[in-house]
Amino acid sequence: MALSIKALPKKKYVLPGNAACPGCPEAIGLKYVGMALGDRAILVIPAGCTSVIQGLAPGSGLSFPIANVPFASSDAVAAGLSAAIDARGEDGVIVVWAGDGGTADIGFATLSGAAERGDNVIHVCVDNEAYMNTGIQRSSLTPYGAWTTTTWTGKREGKKEMPLIMLMHRVPYVATASIAYPTDFIEKLRRAADMKGFKYIHLHAPCPVGWRFNPSKTVEVARLAVQTGMWILFEAINGRVRISPFSLPYKDRKRRKPLEDYLKVQGRFRGIGREDIERIKSMIDDAWNTLLKFT
Amino acid sequence: MIKPLTGNYAAAWGARLARVGVVSAYPITPQTTIVEKLAEFIERGEMDARIIRVESEHSALSAAWGAALGGVRAFTATASHGLLYMHEMLWWAAGSRIPLVMAVVTRTIGPPWNIWTDHSDIMGQRDTGWLIMMSEHNQEVLDSIIQMFKISEDPKVFLPGIVGLDGFILSHTTEPVDIPDQDVVDRFLPERRQPYILKPGDPLIMGNIPSDLRDNVKMRWDIHRSQERAKGVIRDVDREWAKLTGRSYGGLVERYRCDNAKYHIIGMGAWVGDMKEAVDILRDMGYGIGLVKVRYVRPFPGEEIAETLASSKGVIVFDRSVSPGSAGPLYLDVLSHAYIHGVRVPIQNVLAGIAGIDVGYDDIIGGVTMFINALEEGRWPLPSKIQWYFGGGEWWP
Ligand SMILES: Cc1ncc(C[n+]2csc(CCOP(=O)(O)OP(=O)(O)O)c2C)c(N)n1
Ligand code: SF4
Numbered sequence: 001m002a003l004s005i006k007a008l009p010k011k012k013y014v015l016p017g018n019a020a021c022p023g024c025p026e027a028i029g030l031k032y033v034g035m036a037l038g039d040r041a042i043l044v045i046p047a048g049c050t051s052v053i054q055g056l057a058p059g060s061g062l063s064f065p066i067a068n069v070p071f072a073s074s075d076a077v078a079a080g081l082s083a084a085i086d087a088r089g090e091d092g093v094i095v096v097w098a099g100d101g102g103t104a105d106i107g108f109a110t111l112s113g114a115a116e117r118g119d120n121v122i123h124v125c126v127d128n129e130a131y132m133n134t135g136i137q138r139s140s141l142t143p144y145g146a147w148t149t150t151t152w153t154g155k156r157e158g159k160k161e162m163p164l165i166m167l168m169h170r171v172p173y174v175a176t177a178s179i180a181y182p183t184d185f186i187e188k189l190r191r192a193a194d195m196k197g198f199k200y201i202h203l204h205a206p207c208p209v210g211w212r213f214n215p216s217k218t219v220e221v222a223r224l225a226v227q228t229g230m231w232i233l234f235e236a237i238n239g240r241v242r243i244s245p246f247s248l249p250y251k252d253r254k255r256r257k258p259l260e261d262y263l264k265v266q267g268r269f270r271g272i273g274r275e276d277i278e279r280i281k282s283m284i285d286d287a288w289n290t291l292l293k294f295t
Numbered sequence: 296m297i298k299p300l301t302g303n304y305a306a307a308w309g310a311r312l313a314r315v316g317v318v319s320a321y322p323i324t325p326q327t328t329i330v331e332k333l334a335e336f337i338e339r340g341e342m343d344a345r346i347i348r349v350e351s352e353h354s355a356l357s358a359a360w361g362a363a364l365g366g367v368r369a370f371t372a373t374a375s376h377g378l379l380y381m382h383e384m385l386w387w388a389a390g391s392r393i394p395l396v397m398a399v400v401t402r403t404i405g406p407p408w409n410i411w412t413d414h415s416d417i418m419g420q421r422d423t424g425w426l427i428m429m430s431e432h433n434q435e436v437l438d439s440i441i442q443m444f445k446i447s448e449d450p451k452v453f454l455p456g457i458v459g460l461d462g463f464i465l466s467h468t469t470e471p472v473d474i475p476d477q478d479v480v481d482r483f484l485p486e487r488r489q490p491y492i493l494k495p496g497d498p499l500i501m502g503n504i505p506s507d508l509r510d511n512v513k514m515r516w517d518i519h520r521s522q523e524r525a526k527g528v529i530r531d532v533d534r535e536w537a538k539l540t541g542r543s544y545g546g547l548v549e550r551y552r553c554d555n556a557k558y559h560i561i562g563m564g565a566w567v568g569d570m571k572e573a574v575d576i577l578r579d580m581g582y583g584i585g586l587v588k589v590r591y592v593r594p595f596p597g598e599e600i601a602e603t604l605a606s607s608k609g610v611i612v613f614d615r616s617v618s619p620g621s622a623g624p625l626y627l628d629v630l631s632h633a634y635i636h637g638v639r640v641p642i643q644n645v646l647a648g649i650a651g652i653d654v655g656y657d658d659i660i661g662g663v664t665m666f667i668n669a670l671e672e673g674r675w676p677l678p679s680k681i682q683w684y685f686g687g688g689e690w691w692p
Binding site for chain 2: 040063068109
């Protein structure tokens with residue numbers, strides 16, 4: 001039952017005049033949220049690039065109902081909104097659209113609280129692997145070796161395993177997605193929207209500005225992340241992990257594209273040496289091995 | 296129905312009678328029993344509401360505000376460090392103009408850890424845009440919560456509001472409280488009104504970046520204007536409540552024995568009860584003194600206070616918190632508004648009851664007589680116009 005993009009609603013939720021940079025992955029992701037959920041979606045957006053992408057009031061470059069909220073508050077606001085929608089008997093899907101900072105760092109306690117309570121919310125972590133809105137500072141989701149404006153010689157720590165951390169909250173739905181695979185992301189959003197309780201989708205979102213690549217290559221970089229095994233698409237319904245079809249071939253490390261293909265298109269990895277590359281490769285193997293234990 | 300209730304239970308009853316639809320809170324002494332009571336009401340099916348048992352106060356206000364944004368009457372409660380932790384959300388809630396009510400059970404701020412009352416927490420929220428009031432007794436707590444929903448949801452106001460009550464002195468002290476009948480409250484409190492509701496299919500955006508900074512300053516200006524307009528609403532609501540229940544609190548201030556008073560005490564919160572006792576005794580002693588009880592800190596009743604002080608020969612303002620490097624916040628407001636209205640009168644500040652130091656009517660009498668005697672003997676100002684009281688008769692300077 002493959003989903004065809006052509007069959008999706010034509011209504012546009014990301015409008016001309018939005019303030020995204022060229023090649024912005026967050027704008028691409030938002031388009032797919034519109035296609036997946038249409039008029040049912042209400043977005044809760046903490047501080048981050050999407051605060052800007054919306055464009056300037058009183059106008060707007062997005063046509064969702066949106067609550068812009070303080071950085072650390074999103075999932076709690078979403079919990080309140082979802083209680084209100086329930087009390088008023090409306091058919092809505094509350095989506096938190098938060099960056100890696102808003103998810104894994106400052107927003108982490110709030111997210112964990114909502115997940116543990118099972119609030120009826122979809123949390124999408126749009127992961128561009130740094131604080132882009134404030135000018136490319138490292139986050140706990142910045143990968144090992146990456147340059148940022150607070151890690152000039154490359155980050156010395158690895159990336160926090162957010163999807164697995166959410167899996168361990170035993171929420172009904174956890175998935176990863178990538179802006180390079182729209183049908184996969186849209187299907188996952190729809191599946192999440194049909195379930196009650198807390199749902200977490202982690203969307204890999206390469207950012208040309210922060211990762212230092214040509215803005216025409218956003219989708220290509222995102223696809224390379226999957227093809228090199230660096231980003232694994234999976235889905236877990238009620239704790240049962242299933243590797244998603246687009247990632248399945250890369251379970252076999254021999255079928256993965258060389259990691260260097262992914263690293264060399266990005267300026268942020270320019271400074272890393274051979275040893276670092278080997279280290280990242282072993283991190284990739286680790287990530288696969290850990291994840292496959294849950295399948 | 297008259298029942299013995301603690302201040303916290305009175306607050307919970309207020310929220311219940313106001314038909315709150317969503318409660319969201321995080322425990323902190325001395326607020327805890329408000330949420331416990333509400334959880335009990337809800338779990339017993341006596342209150343038709345949802346409760347969100349959040350993991351922090353930042354989230355407590357976020358969730359309550361989210362529910363209110365979604366069109367449901369919402370309530371939260373906190374104290375002290377919890378209120379400080381929420382501070383960011385207080386600004387967001389007021390700026391969004393979404394009506395909402397919160398009980399603040401006042402408590403000292405650490406370090407050191409200290410659970411007793413002072414007003415540092417609530418006074419630290421003065422600039423957020425919230426309506427802020429302090430109660431004197433448990434009946435006033437219950438009545439004020441119901442009233443605050445009506446004021447907050449009035450289109451002339453559309454601002455969130457805090458009902459304050461002193462930790463332990465009210466929160467954990469039982470007093471007889473009249474719980475009004477539900478149909479009395481239903482007649483008083485109309486269906487919820489709010490400026491907008493975030494709902495599916497309506498692409499309304501709250502809080503994105505303004506293209507013109509004048510729009511932003513006008514939003515702030517409009518909060519200020521609505522605070523001013525709230526004064527009339529607060530007075531009307533007080534009168535309407537009085538018609539239904541026979542209880543009036545005077546709106547923004549209550550004047551106690553101010554007729555032909557020569558001197559005035561100004562204070563707010565639970566110790567106003569002790570101040571009233573002090574006034575009675577001082578009157579018996581021959582001092583021509585009256586009391587202005589400040590109910591609302593925001594909007595600040597500048598007009599009423601200036602009007603009362605216009606004929607005063609001396610005023611003593613008791614503050615239960617301090618802005619180090621300046622003075623007591625209530626004093627500063629009294630001073631400015633007296634000045635704005637052209638009233639020139641000696642005004643003394645006493646910083647007392649800070650850190651929960653017990654202050655009784657005798658301590659108040661001590662401070663007041665010291666001030667009046669100094670004035671009458673031409674020794675005022677005392678060594679300083681801002682005096683600290685450490686309890687047990689110890690003053691500085
Ligand atoms: C409490 C608070 N601290 C800091 C900021 C400043 N700030 C705004 S956005 C941002 C980073 C956002 O990063 P992320 O969540 O990864 O989203 P992105 O901008 O990459 O989309 C920071 C640090 C803020 N708005 N609020
Ligand atoms: S910095 Fe990156 S994520 Fe942010 S708007 Fe620009 S392209 Fe998008």
